[in-house]
Amino acid sequence: MSIVKINTITVPEQAREELERRFAERKGTVDESPGFEGFQLLRPTEGEDRYFVITWWADEESFVAWRDGDARAAHAGEGKKPVASGxxxxxxxVVIDVPRPATD
Incomplete structure (x- = not known):
């Protein structure tokens, strides 16, 4: 069964638009990574200041290979000032998986 990695990113309100823009620019870059199954970026609401970056992987080894390879290279090559404070x-x-209906 799949594994899920959730990265909680604390982002000041004035930097949220920039964070979302950066993720949009890189959309699809992880799609071809072996073992990658899905991704969501969740924007905080109701007083919360953390974004949740959720990724699904076939197994821990696939995530580690991406994290230590493509992800590290992408972040190192950005050269941009971080927008997150933590x-x-x-x-x-994943114990139980009920797929969501497809949306366009």
């Missing part, structure tokens, strides 16, 4: 990575095993 981040934490959480990992989970």
């Amino acid at each position: 981040a934490d990575l959480m990992g989970f095993d």
Whole structure:
């Protein structure tokens, strides 16, 4: 069964637009990574200041290979000032998976 990685990123309100723009510019860059299954960027609401970056992977090895390869190279090559003031990575095993209906 799949694994899920959730990166919580604390972003000041004035930097949110920039964070979303950066993610939009890189949209699809992870899609071809072996073992990658899906991605969501969740914007905070109701007084929360953390974004949640959720990725699904076939297994831990696929995530580690991406993190230590393509992801590291992409972040190193950006040369942009960080917009987040903090981040934490959480990992989970998928126990029950009910797919969402497809949307256009």
